[in-house]
Amino acid sequence: GDSGDTGPGTSPVAGRKIDVITKATDSEFWQSMLAGSKKAGADYGIRLGLFGPTSETDIDGQVKLVENSISRGVDAIVLASNSSSALNGVVDRARKRGIKVVTVDNAISTDSEGFIGTDNIKAGEQAGQRMCELLKDKGHPDGKVLHESSVSGQQVLVDRFTGFKKGLAEGCPKAQISQTLVNDNDPNKALGQVGDVLTSKPDVVGIFADNNVSGTGAARAVKEKNAADRVVSIAFDSDPAEVDGVRAGTLSAIVVQNPFFFGYQGVVEAAMAVRGSTPPLNIDPGAVLIDKSLVDKAQFAQLLNPPKTSGAHG
Amino acid sequence: MTDVTGAPPAGSRRKARPEPDESEILRLGQVFNRGLGGIPVLLILAFALSLSTDVFLTGTNLDNLGRQVSIYAILGIGELLVILTAGIDLSVGSVVGLSGIVAAKAVFDTTGGGSVVWAVVLALAVGALAGLINGVLVAIVRLPPFIVTLGMMGIARGATLLLTGGRTVQPLPDGFSSIAEGSLFGVADLTWLMLIVTVVVAFFLRRTVWGRYLYAVGSSAESARLTGVPVRAVQITAYTLSGLLAALAGVLLASRLGNGVPTAGTGYELQAIAACVIGGASLFGARGTALGALVGALVVGLLDNGGTLLGIDPFWLQILTGVLILAAVAAEHLRNLRGAGGNG
Amino acid sequence: MTDVTGAPPAGSRRKARPEPDESEILRLGQVFNRGLGGIPVLLILAFALSLSTDVFLTGTNLDNLGRQVSIYAILGIGELLVILTAGIDLSVGSVVGLSGIVAAKAVFDTTGGGSVVWAVVLALAVGALAGLINGVLVAIVRLPPFIVTLGMMGIARGATLLLTGGRTVQPLPDGFSSIAEGSLFGVADLTWLMLIVTVVVAFFLRRTVWGRYLYAVGSSAESARLTGVPVRAVQITAYTLSGLLAALAGVLLASRLGNGVPTAGTGYELQAIAACVIGGASLFGARGTALGALVGALVVGLLDNGGTLLGIDPFWLQILTGVLILAAVAAEHLRNLRGAGGNG
């Protein structure tokens, strides 16, 4: 909702209305992004509206939120789109009405004032390459890898997996994806599925978990079956449970993006656009692979444990 | 309500003639006396919103509202047909996804503009087919509707994913996107469609023999059978129409999104059922109206829209929506209790 | 055809004595003759799996199966209590999330090991309270169960998100995680708990007067009321127990995940209801058994587990699951039709 804080009145964009719309509100990742946005909002005295649908598959829900922002008569929208193309229509409508739109996390295929985010295919590639290295270390570059996926049919996840396969194939052409399991974002199911594979498929030596739920499930399963030294497990996102997993060694590495930055920079660029200056068209802060050696390094502290906020406001 | 018998025969007949419509509403009011339920609640909500935020009553917002609600309303009205027969259709959400993808793929693969019509027809056919299968399994094989449609829910979603390999289908020709974007007399086509569907179904339910059969089957399938109602055929129609309307909703959604999204419609079944029940339908059948389902969908849509307009924290909004739905139905319900000796 | 006066009471009593258990199974088999439904299907499935993959029957896999199913089974059995009264509880999924978070926060904030017990008690209390509220709204205010629990679904989920700000609650002390990890005689505690809950509820339903009242209310609330059954109290108990069991499931889930996940339990309500219906419960009340709900949960769990073991493509698996659920219920259903003159 509207975070009432009007910061330093000196700011040239003070009092402007910017809505931030995330893919969902109910995970660490989006909470960090919102935290970032709030920081920027406070720094520049912008009137923020923070919204997000209940689930990352709820595209229509996001379309509604954008429409409602149009109704709210905001100056700009920072949008983490649930689809690379399905919001084109509504975004165009918004821009026609002079509303500036900055997209974050997931680029969309129509024009916008700017994009800040990680190319999920690239990030997937990083994960794939790291998977290959670790498999080599374990001595089976030709081993089988399990793909634990949270939802079928979500573009971002498809991209991550595409990238992962590419990255894996570069160094380990013989390595193969043994099967894909879908847990419908149910951590219990994820845990069960990975557990089943670990017990029933001794030849599986790698796990690729494509989001925080899959990652959490994988970490728990590896713990439950204490298979830490048997399998290489790489997951996306930096849920505390996953970070914990890295520390405990139940996750070999996690692919961490910088949602806090997305949120902050998104608002800043939106503000710029509102002022009439043109923000950089595309910023890719890239993704970092965090493993045991890095997890407690100071420079990643803010990344892995961003400033907390309660609910969707500060 | 007992004194009604007191009224002399001539009286009731005389009352009926002059304003047949009035009498009709009266009849409906009596037969499914929670049917027109939501309306007062709806008005109160709208009034409250227009007071609390000046952007609510703006043309753009009402236009948005119409676009947003239309898809759920159409879905809800389809669901209603099944609910009236004391059934339930959990597959509508998946059918939305499936039909959307079918239409999208059809226009995508054959990028001849004219094929849009074909694509839509094909999608509707697929939806109707899914419904037909549900209907047959319920009416002929006599399986519990919940299970049948739960199965279909999985099957349709799986099929959708297979068709797309889990990928979004796009870009789609403007010819297709324009279905949902166009508008007439400043009112979005989506809104028009929603109203048309409501009117047609309402007419079907009130005025046609087959419509009355739906209520009969819902009231007691056995008694209906004994009085010569073709129970099975009626059930099959209900599920088929539900599938058809779900498909329509799916096509509209795909057009609105300009994409064939394989996960589209996930979880819509619950919203559709909710719309019906908020609108006064009973899951035990034979109670409910098309108008009610529309109102139900509007109530939910209004809460959503209002919530964001007022910039309510999404977490709080979720709680609030829950509370308000309860309040709405409760208010409505108590009103009836006072009105009609509690057979609501 | 016996005739009481014909057959002296002693006679039938003599019949009862030798094999009371046999007579008991007979009774259940007849009264809710789809109650024990799933079992044959379950066996067939298990058999097929053990043929098609040698890892299925391994101890570890069965152990996994137990752990995975337990949470859904407990949820399903809670849901059953409500369904028996011809109600429905859509809030169980959200209550799972809420109670899990409550427990997690409780142990997290007060990291004294002993407080685990307290945390659990607190979580269970919260779940029971949510159920109680449902019950009161249904029984006293007389709102439709679907709406009441739909509202509660939103409220509980919203509360969960508020409590956590949408963040995972962790790390949790091992004392808490160990609840779900431990095992006894090589069988996971989770599995034990599932079995205990089943047995206790089964006993409650079959052997206690209050249990029988649940069926009476579901069969005909009005008739029950006029024979002096405390209908409202019975309904309230049902919803409260459902909430309590959901909370138990939630605590177990949180403990198993070693995290308080705010979105945990999303969509579980459908699985719980499905488990009941697959197990032979009727959404119109008065039909269903605890064992049935357990079996229903197992069937679904088995399909999942089997799919994973056989490495079936997830898209196909989704379709297959839908088909198999249908097939399972259909097979069961036809068997009954043949058995008891079509009143299945």
Added chain:
Amino acid sequence: MSGGTADPVLSLRGIGKSFGPVRALDGIDLDVLPGTVHCVAGENGAGKSTLMKILTGAVHRDAGEYTLQGEPMRRMLTPVEARNSGIGVVYQELSLLTDLSVADNLCMGAFPSRAGLVDRRRQRSLVHAMLDRVGLVGLDPRRTVADLPTATRQLVEIARVLSNDAKVVIFDEPTTALSPEEADALLARVAALREEGVAVLYITHRIEEMFQVGDTVTVLRDGTHVHTGPLANQDEDSLIAMMVGRAIANLYPGRRPEPSGADARLEVRGLRPEGFPAPVDLSVRAGEVVGVAGLLGSGRSELLRAIFGADPVGGGRVLVDGRPVPRGSTRAAARRGIGLLTEDRKESGLLPELSIEENIAIASWRRAGVRGLVHRRRVRDHVEAAADGLRLRFGAWTDPVASLSGGNQQKVLIARWRALDAKVLLLDEPTKGVDVGAKADIYRIIADLAASGLAIVVVSSYLPELLGLCDRVVVVSERRLVGELSAEEASEERVLALASPRGADDRPDLNPLESS
């Protein structure tokens, strides 16, 4: 026998039907001549309704031939086919669609329509014609059936069958809920049908009705055919003997010793049931059986329900043995020892999915020596004791009660209230649909219960029953207690005189059927 010698419009050969283990019908032959009233008699569970359901396609026969006007009817006959080939029926268990309006119910399955559209105007006139025919002139056709009392529903049901011109009309216990006038009027209608050359199949447990209208009678016992012949050659006793397989010495238990002591078991003080113009006072002594007489819709059922606390009341109090019963709680009433046998067993009596055993025990678990935990054997004994002497015909105690015949279901409810050692029993139409043999048993049981010190109130539309059974008869008219007659004073004439409403014309819905 009028129009006798024509060849049968309907004939059955060797009809058989089983429900699972239960053999409901076995090798039944039946010929029905046009222009005759053919009664079908038999004990509860003899198979009468099943036979009728086979004729109408509601149930499919297992074996046997069925020809209608020489046309062989296929085994999988559907109700529609049956109706189209000229069979009309009033089922024993009301088959109305309770959520729908009276108008829709009357037209269901045969709406006046143009191109699938309901023709409102024609429907309206049609419906009024139908209602007129059964004397429900003033009944608003838009009313939901669920709001109507049983008797009215039964009339609506009858109206439906009288409308379409059938060749064979079946009445399965049409008068169970009707008061004498409506019953007589109905019989007049039946006679009229016969004159029109229609063949009527008439089932009733009121023997005298058979002799009033019947030409031929067919007697079934245990699903087998016992006798067919002209009613002229029969008298009540011989008929009963054939049905029951034994002679019924005397139907009514006869005088009981004057109720001892003047202590009022049940006392109703200034009770104001919904819609009752004046408060009701009534007191029943231990050992007394008080009858409540009145026309259809006079408020008898409402009165009983109010006493039991089933419906909200405007005021007043109910005392049992001088202790007031908390108002508006059926639970409290039951615990204070009041039992209510409702008039509509289908909607407010039976628990269809539950077993016969449980339906009997449900009200009296504690009496069954059950404290919280159900003890199977105790319950079974308890239930057997309660059903003893009721001639309940059933497969197993654990069968769903829905599988019983109408009369046997009624017996189950009687057993339920007998099982509860109540202080006060309120019985609304206790012998509804019960066969003569069982009637005698039920009367005896009521008498015994009274003798053992209960206070019993009986509502019945069947006057002979009230007169034969009760120590006192109070008469209700237009929701007022309009009079009270001692057993000696009471006679059908005097009761009717009291019962018939003053200024009947402004309660047109209560006019007797002749009005059409």
